[in-house]
Amino acid sequence: xxxxxxxxxxxxxxxxxxxxxxxxxxxxxxxxxxxxxxxxxxxxxxxxxxxxxxxxxxxxxxxxxxxxxxxxxxxxxxxxxxxxxxxxxxxxxxxxxxxxxxxxxxxxxxxxxxxxxxxxxxxxxxxxxxxxxxxxxxxxxxxxxxxxxxxxxxxxxxxxxxxxxxxxxxxxxxxxxxxxxxxxxxxxxxxxxxxxxxxxxxxxxxxxxxxxxxxxxxxxxxxxxxxxxxxxxxxxxxxxxxxxxxxxxxxxxxxxxxxxxxxxxxxxxxxxxxxxxx
Numbered sequence: 382x383x384x385x386x387x388x389x390x391x392x393x394x395x396x397x398x399x400x401x402x403x404x405x406x407x408x409x410x411x412x413x414x415x416x417x418x419x420x421x422x423x424x425x426x427x428x429x430x431x432x433x434x435x436x437x438x439x440x441x442x443x444x445x446x447x448x449x450x451x452x453x454x455x456x457x458x459x460x461x462x463x464x465x466x467x468x469x470x471x472x473x474x475x476x477x478x479x480x481x482x483x484x485x486x487x488x489x490x491x492x493x494x495x496x497x498x499x500x501x502x503x504x505x506x507x508x509x510x511x512x513x514x515x516x517x518x519x520x521x522x523x524x525x526x527x528x529x530x531x532x533x534x535x536x537x538x539x540x541x542x543x544x545x546x547x548x549x550x551x552x553x554x555x556x557x558x559x560x561x562x563x564x565x566x567x568x569x570x571x572x573x574x575x576x577x578x579x580x581x582x583x584x585x586x587x588x589x590x591x592x593x594x595x596x597x598x599x600x601x602x603x604x605x606x607x608x609x610x611x612x613x614x615x616x617x618x619x620x621x622x623x624x625x626x627x628x629x630x631x632x633x634x635x636x637x638x639x640x641x642x643x644x645x646x647x648x649x650x651x652x653x654x655x656x657x658x659x
Contacts, residue, residue, distance in 0.1 A: 382432060383433045383512060384489060385435050385491075385493070385494055385582070386439065386490040387435060387436075387493070388439050388441060388496070389418070389421055389438065389439070389440045390441050390470070390475060390478050390479065390495065391418055391441060391470070392470030392478040393475075393498075394406075395407045398632070402634075403634075403635050408456075408499060409455065411649075412638075412641065413646075413647035415459075416456070416459075418456060418460070418498050420501040420645075421501050422438055425494075426464065428508050432513075432516070436464065437487065437490075439482040439485050440460060440498070441468055441471070441479065441481055441482040442467050442469060443469065443470060444470050444477075444478075449467075453467055466485065468485055469481060475608075476595070476612060479495055479609055480592050490585050491584065492584055493583055493588055494579075494582045495581050495582075495609045499632040500630070501632070501641055502628050502629055502641055502645055503579075506626075507625065507626050507629060510523070510623050511580055511623055514621055515582035518621040519584045519587040520587055520588075520619065520620045520621065521582050521620070522578070522579075522610045522621070523577075523580070523624065524577050524625050525575060525624075525625045527571045528571075530568065533566045533567045534563040534566055536563055539562045578625040588613065591613040591616035592612055595615060628644045
């Protein structure tokens, strides 16, 4: 029996989301009458597999005390009803949030899943697939085969006047003249390339051991990581990839919210902000 702890990363400030026009945290957006974050946690509480016992669920929120208190005010009550525990996340990096949550994982858990708080569309089928693989391997991630051409770009000194600021404002777009102009630096082979998703599932001992090595590395020599599989890779661990899902999108821009609602069969929100509805 797999005893699975779940870490949900929710410490981000939604900077890119709000820069793209979002008016609140993406985790607070309405998804069928409930916040995105609640939908994510609910998915794990409703996951039914005879070989997987889910619990606890640990949500890593903001690091700053005032921000964490405000985050708790919005989410703590409803998440507590689902059996989830809130902890303060990292100050700067995602890995700091996971490390903080990992410290709260009980010793009796055999595996831990790390999932983005902004991925509400993950299916039970994908959860089952990742967990089945994780019972055989120590580290498993879902990934989508990349079908698009991949190019690495470089910034240029060029300026592109794509229209007036007034026209851009009418269209609800950022002024093109203020956008970074990039050029192609190289075309990268897509052979073997996958687009990585979450949940990423690890044996607890594997992830803890990898994090201990990573944290012990002097900061100046510590490579930048953007997911937990990278931490395991740096520690010399083998990470197995299983097929992900195109529907398992991560909400990054306001347009992604509309896509996520369509995937999950929900309508656009009306009335009060979702975290204020009781």
